[in-house]
Amino acid sequence: MHHQNSYQGHQMKNLCEQYQNYYVVGELTNGEKIEGIIQSVDQNSVTMLVPENIEADEEQRQFGYGYPRRFYRRYYPYRYPLGLLSGLLLYPFLFPPYPAYPGYW
Numbered sequence: 241m242h243h244q245n246s247y248q249g250h251q252m253k254n255l256c257e258q259y260q261n262y263y264v265v266g267e268l269t270n271g272e273k274i275e276g277i278i279q280s281v282d283q284n285s286v287t288m289l290v291p292e293n294i295e296a297d298e299e300q301r302q303f304g305y306g307y308p309r310r311f312y313r314r315y316y317p318y319r320y321p322l323g324l325l326s327g328l329l330l331y332p333f334l335f336p337p338y339p340a341y342p343g344y345w
Contacts, residue, residue, distance in 0.1 A: 249322045256281045259328060264288075267327040268320070275331060277315065285322060289315040 256278055265275045266288070276288035291313040 252322050252325050252328070253281060253283070253286075255328050256286045256322070256325075259330060263331040265329045265331050266320070266325050268324050269326045270324075274318075274320070276318070279317060285319050286325065287317055287319045290318045291315050 260278045260281060263275070263277050265273055267273050274288065274290060276290040279287045279289050281287075292315075293311050294314055295311045
């Protein structure tokens with residue numbers, strides 16, 4: 241049993257190294273999902289930059305009723321043991337093609 245866990249940990253370490261500096265969604269063994277950018281990987285853990293949504297200060301709002309609330313994201317480093325990760329997926333960012341400016345094609 242211990243041999244199987246160490247093999248899975250080795251596979252997860254390799255996967256984390258492969259996806260280092262990418263935005264990923266990870267699943268923990270308790271079913272919780274985390275998303276963030278893999279910053280570093282060592283023998284026992286992975287450090288991820290995890291986003292946190294922060295609302296803009298209400299007093300500095302320039303928009304009236306009907307406009308969406310403004311927010312921004314801060315990224316904080318969190319360290320997770322490799323044994324807690326049960327899966328890892330790349331987070332797909334789908335961008336529409338950028339139209340060319342007239343006169344530049």
